[in-house]
Amino acid sequence: MSAAAYESALAGVLGTAREHAEKVDREAVFPAESMAALRASGLMGMFVPREYGGLGDDLHAYTQIASRLAAACASTAAIWTMHAFQVDGLSRFAGDRLRQAVLPTIAAGGTYLASVTTEARKGADLFTAEAPLTWRDGRADFERDAPVVTGGRHAEAFLITLRRTPEAQPHEVSLVYAERAQLRIGEHGEWDPLGMRGTESIGLTISGSVSPDQVVGQPGRFEDIARESMVPLAHLGWSACWLGTACGAFSDLLRWLRSPTRRGGPDLGSDLVRERLARIRVDLDLVSAYLTRLCDELTAARSAGRSWSDAHTRLRVNTLKLAASELTFKAADSMVQLAGMNGGYSRLAPVKFERHFRDLRSARLNHSNDRMWPATGALALLDPKVTLL
Incomplete structure (x- = not known):
């Protein structure tokens, strides 16, 4: 699917997701309307091979869609991301009969996995x-x-x-x-x-x-599926969701700060305010750059038939998750601080930072960083040459 086709498929979904995001959050309910729009869009077929009617395995498209969805509704983005990386594991490791039986229906939007x-x-x-x-x-x-x-x-x-x-x-x-x-x-x-x-x-x-x-896959060998598919794609997708949530909030903050009708809030002529804006932007750019570069590396590895389960790849995938989960929440925290009590912290604030803040707080708990930091340190010991991405 071309970039224009992805954009067209996303257009209606994003509007629906934005429209219902507040209700979904307030009532803690499944985003049924957004998921119906996703089913109709063809995007549920991400990671279904094209011969079964799907979109294939474009990692850059996957992370871009996740990020764009998250800027509208983080819950919708997370649900779609989890469905997508489950589909990749199924597409790559299921037997022929199962693939033929289920993948066309997934591609058509008939199955949420x-x-x-x-x-x-x-x-x-x-x-x-x-x-x-x-x-x-x-x-x-x-x-x-x-x-x-x-x-x-x-x-x-x-x-x-x-x-x-x-x-x-x-x-x-x-x-x-x-x-x-x-x-x-x-x-x-x-x-x-x-x-x-x-x-x-x-x-x-x-x-x-x-x-x-x-x-x-092979009975008793789920680890192979997880290492070669689901775990790397989970961390790519979740990181893209967190980045999209934070970027959406930052975009809202900048529009509010530049609005000629704004009442109160920080002074844009202040060097301190500008420094805080710069620090937020740098954190988001760093996450984006690492995410993009890792997509490049994993795409090249998969195209060449190389494994995703080697220690270097696992180290880089873990690094992305740790950096994205911590830096995007740090950015959200800084946005709330900058906008102030009435501009960012209140549910009645002109920009709804508090929902993004709460959503991003979950990032460090989702596949807990408390477990990932020691595991990543153990992987670092295997790379004494410090081979960076």
Whole structure:
């Protein structure tokens, strides 16, 4: 799809997302209208190969769409991003029969694909699973309890991590594709977070039975799918969402500051104000530059058939996530400080910084930085030459 075609596809979605963003945040409800617009736009087919009617795997388009969506509604952007990187894992590792059966429907917008990777005791650790697959008469049965499933109430299908067999070790994780019609689903818990409220990430209990060809990739080797697809694309997409949220807020701030009808607020003739604006802009530019450069590198690697799971790539992907999550929230915090109590902190302020501030506060908690900093330090020890991106 050309840049003009992407722009055309996005146009109606962005208007819908902006129109409903305040309600989605206020009521902590799934952005149904925005998702309906995305389904109709063709953009749900990101990472579906073109031969199945999708958009292919343009990483720059992926991050640009995520960023643009997030400037309008961060929850909508996060939901679309998570769907997209699940689709990439399915497209690359599913068997032929499963690909032929499900990818055309995904490309046409008929399937929103949700991720089921959390469990109560292990939390968000991707690489272990407690609930097992039990094989009976050529079918795989399972019962799964997930405390957090983004948009799970609205998904037509799920990718679910499960222990390969009841006897398998926790790290022998299989990935299973299951459609809602194959499952018994119960809901539990409540969803009332500080930010990213429209992701409606409620808890689900899921049980069902699937055929062997619905196991995606090699049984027990979900780590391969995660390393080569889902984890890098998650951090690219989430970082783009956070950058888009912060850039949207900064754009609103600049328009407000330059408005001839503005009452009160900071003095644009002040060197201190200009310095603060410059620091915000530099932080956003740094995140954007690293995101763009990493997209270039990952695109080149994938085109050449090189792995994304080597230590250098993992280090750079982690660096992006850490930098983006911390610098975009820092920028949002600085914007609120600059706009002041009445200009930025209040829900009644002329610019709605407080929603962006709350949404971006989640960035460091999403795949927690407290776990990622030590892991990234361990990867840094493997690169004594300090090979920078």
